[in-house]
Every structure is written in structure tokens, then in C-alpha cells.
Amino acid sequence: MDLDALAGCLSSSACLVTQTTSGLIIGMLLFLVAVGLTLIFGVLKVVNFSHGAFYMFGAYFAMTAYQLTGSFALAMLAGAAGTAILGLIFERVFMSRVYGADVLMQLLVCYAFVLIFDDVVRLIWGPEFKAMGMPSAFQVMPLFIAGGVVPPYYLLLIGVALVAAIVLGIGLSRSRIGKVIRAAAQNPGMVSALGINTGLIYGGVFALGGMLAGLAGALAAPVRSLTPGMGFSVLIESFIVTVIGGMGSILGALIGALLLGLIRSFGSLGFPLFTEGLMYLFMVIVLVSKPTGLFGKEAA
């Protein structure tokens, strides 16, 4: 424990700004992955254990597109669109067959695809690690805000994630499609009886979830190394986020992810040897005091 370092940081604006943005970056990427997970669970009622693979594919698609075109915007688009298509195919061909099945069956299918997707990546891109590299537009000196260091690329990253959160939140609560999706989550039989194609809704939601994870992967690609299996550690952390925030809640995923990011960034100062432990400890505290998560609804 190094509480002096933590106290020293909390009293200095430079350190506060740097560590807070560092927490926001970790949190926002985590949010993009976790929100897809929570969305899929909320509507489809399946826990998508293969969700990390979409994060991985997003990163690889972005890298390949960037190498081919040299355009960062196209790379992000490729990461998001590619995983959306992949998500749609995966849901229609495989997941849609196990909706009524036992949860163990769903788990097995997902886990099988974790292994299959990892091997597919290994076959296409090779087993060795890759790096996409930072686009030259972002290879600039970091900004200094109140003495704290903030890299411009991370501002973009936080911005994109924030826009995604707002669009998602407003879209689901205000738009017609959002209302249909929420209705399908409540009572798929009735929605279907009203002449709405629920299969399309399910496929669309899965594609949206995959796309968000893919976007996270694409945004992370310039700063994280790409390996087969890279989705796994992200998946575990997004599970912690959804458990803390409450399964099925978008606001919960946002708050959960940001809390986790801040725990990491300030925890590494005050409790350098217990940063990981802090995350789990926090999850335990939430689970004990509010078993449905911070924003989870009581089970019907």
C-alpha cells in the first residue's frame, strides 16, 4: 500500500487530470465492449461468452483496412461494420438455434466459438502478435491540461465512446426501433403477434452488440498489440462491469465501466500490488449490498 502517493495525487491537479483521463480511457473502451454484452443479454437473454472475439476481430479488421488504405477513418469503419456483419451471421446461423435451450448448451456453443474464432484469426493473420501503429495524425505531443498529460488520441477515443453511449441511450428510449427492441425484450411473443419480425430484431441487436465491441477493438488497435485470444481478458473485465452495473442496463454498463477504469488508475497509485484485487473487491461489495447490480432491475 502506498497511501501517501494516492493522497499526494489527489491533492495535485496535474496528477488528478492525468489519472482521471487514464481511468476514463480504460473505462470507455470497456464500456463499448460491456454495453454490447449487456444489450444482447437484455434482449436475447443469452450471455454471450464469445463477445471478446468481436473485440478481437474489430482490431484485426481495422489493422488490415489501415494497412490497405492508410486511412484511419476507414479502419474504424471496417472494424465496426465487419464485426456487425459477423455478428449478424453468427446470430442467425448459430445462436438463434439455442435460444430455447439450456443455459449450459448456450455456454458450450459460445465457448466453442471462442476457440474457433481464435484459431480463425491464427489461420488468417498468423499466431504472432501484430501492431497497427498510431496514425501519423495522432503522433503529436500530448496536451497539457492543468498540468496533467492528455494524449489527443485518447480525447478522440473518449469522444467516440461517449457519442456511442448517447446515441444508444436516446435511440433505445426515444426511437421507434428502440421501442420495438424494448418491447421484444419484454414480450417477444406479443411483438411477433403484432407482425414484427423478431428474428430480424434479434439479429439486429446481436449485430449492434458485435459492432460496439468491434469498434472498441478498432479504437484500441493503435495502442494495444493484437494476438489471437486478445478478447479474453477484455471479456472478463466486461463481465465485472455488467455485474456491477446490472445485467441489461446501459447506464449501468457506463457507470460500471467508468468506476472500474478509475479504480484501476487510482488503485495503481495507492495499492500497486492490489489493483486487480480492488476490482473484484468492489464487485463483491456491490453484489452483497445490491445483488442485481447498481442499475439492475429486480428479476420479474
Place this chain on the structure above:
Amino acid sequence: MTRTRTPGISRRSTLALMGAGAMTFAAPWVARAQAKTIKIGMPTILSGRVAQLGTSSRNAVMLEVEKVNVAGGLAGRQIEMVIRDSKGQPQEAARVARELVNTDGCELLIDAEASSGAFAVHEVARDLGVFCIHTNSETSSLTADPKQHIPNAFRTARQGVHDSIIGGSYAAAIAKTKGLKKWATCSPDYAYGRDTTAEFTLYLKRFAPEVEIISESWPKLFQPDYTEVVTKILQAKPQALYSCLWGGDLTSYIDQANIYAMFGQMEVFAVNMADYTALTVVKNLPKGIHSGNRYIKTFPTTPENAAWGDAYKAKYNEYPTNWSWENATAIMLMAEASKKANSADGKKIAEALKGLTIKCPFGADGTVTMRGDDHTLVGYAIGWGTTIPQEPYVPEVKAGDWKTIFELEAEWKKSKGYT
């Protein structure tokens, strides 16, 4: 329509049984006919996160075995390599090693495992008495600790303590000229990271006593994001940073530290940077990172080393790794020892190998020696230099001095109670 089978043995299975029987009786004869070849078993890591290193070990071995076979093999017997995947798991490495000897009839072993697996294979070698060369484990105690010593096992890998002595003295010299007193460390949180960092700082402080470690970070192995570690180090404002992160972890770290402009704010010493697997992957390699040599074809600066690196690249379309040269050296030493003993027998090769010096592209002076008293490789090229973002990546490597290594290594062994 369903077919009914009459009970008892069908004609087809009778034939199969007879065939199998014939094979069984013929087998000893086949084996005798092939006794001219000698099988060398090799467990290594061919799948998982470090598969690339295992593959590069296999490539290097095959490159050298081809040459030995063209020149007549081991005492007239052609070498046949039997290479199996251990998946990087110690228990699997031990099982594979045992199977290679007992079932596949391998007479010699090359243990191309990382440290975790090497200690497991070492116990198999102790148990079976089979000749074994450890090619990749850098953990010093594998050969330095007399408890580990067995007459039939050797090591051709570099040794952790050698690297630390040279790294510590190199870093101390720079610390003195540039006045770097405040240091931070950032290494992966497992045995290798902890031990290597401790040994490096031990020798750094020995050569530059004014150095002070003001911040330590221990990210998890294979952690995807280092942002909080990067910003923590920036807060501490050290003048220099030491790291033994490696592979994809190191490249992630560099990309993430780069956008915080960390490399302009402190001198960085990353012992595992100068390896082609990392150098060729990082897109925006900062200039001036200090690194130890792992394998680089421009150090030692000899035509032999350059030719070896180019030959490897021509054959496999990528540059060799640190594990490559260590495995190639094993085959070179075995071939030479077998020639000296005029035998392919493991015991005789082991006897001939003790204290053997051979010409080798990876030697500091063009030769390497298998030290007789602790069965570990000495005299290999070892040095530190700074990186540039394109080939040759590390234009000038300052060679380490083996006299200093021997002195301090003897002292270190005494302090550990090994001598």
C-alpha cells in the same frame, strides 16, 4: 435395411489382425535396418502465445541439422529430429520428453522449453539418464545451483545473471555520464520479471551507488492496457526507466507510452527490445531505447553472423529470434562433440562436450565454450546498444566484457551458496 453381423471374428478383422501380427514380428528387423539414423527428441512450444519462439527454435535446429547430415551426420549416423508441442505446459513438456525417449526411441534430447518447462524436462533427464541440452531457459539456477547438476545435462541458452551484470554495468555507465539518479522499473509480475529486475538493479546500484529506485510497477503478464502504469511513471518523474517486458506486452507498452511522449522525458532501458520479433512489429519505434542484444544479425559484427541471419531469413522468410541462435548452437556443439568422441552415444558426447570450445557465429570472439564445471554456455556475444526505427535497428552494440562477467558471476555464486 439393416445388416446383421454374424458373431465372432469377421474375415476383414482376421486379415487386419494377421497384418498387425506380421508388423509386430517384422518391427525389430525394421528397427535394425534404420539403426544408422539417430533420433533426437525435442519438446518445445508450438502453440499458444509464444508459439512464434518455439517455431523459431525448430527452424534453427532444422537449418543446422541439414548441414550436419550433409556432412555425414553424428559419427556417420544421419540425424532424424522428432519435434513435439508441449503447449508451454511443464507437465506436458515432461510427458512429451519421456515419451520421446521411451516410445519413440530418441537417444538424445534437445529441451527447447521456456524456464517453467525446462526444470520439468531436467528431472526427466535426471531420471532416464538421457543426454539433454536445454536451449531456451535463461534462469540462472538451472546450471548454477549444484543441486541441479547432472552429468548428462547442458545449457546453450544465455544466462540471466550474465545479462544482468552486463546490463547493470552498461546502465550504470550511462547513469554516471548523464547524471541519472532517479530510476523507475516496470516489469511483468511473475518469476522472470521479478528476478531479472532484482538482478539488474543489484548490479546497477553496485556500479552506480547513487542510483535510487523511486517507483516500481508490476503489470500482469499479457495485460492489454498499461495506461495507468504509464501515467503512474510519468507522475513519479524518474530520469530513467528499466523494463523487462517482452514480446507483445513490450510493443503494447511502447505504443501506449509513445502517445504520452514518455520516451522524450526519460532514458528507457528495455532489455528485450532488440529482438526482431519486437523490432519489426512496433510501427513507431522510438529512437534511443537502450536494449540488450537478443539476436541481431549485426552483432557480433562478423560476416559469419550476418550470413547465418540471412540464410535463416532466406529459408523461413523472417528473421531469427533469440531462441534461434541458442538452438542452432546446441546442434553445432553436439556435432563437434560427436566428432571429437567419434561416437553418437549420449555419454560419450557429454564427456566430449565438457569444456569444448567451437567456432560459432554467435561467439563474442568467434567462439563459444561449454563450460566444464557447470555445463553452461559462455563466451557468447552479449552487449547493449540503442535503437533506431529501421534496419539495422541497433546500429552500434557495446560489447560486454566476459572477464567482468566471470568475476562477478563467481562472486554471485558464492553469495547464493552455490560454491
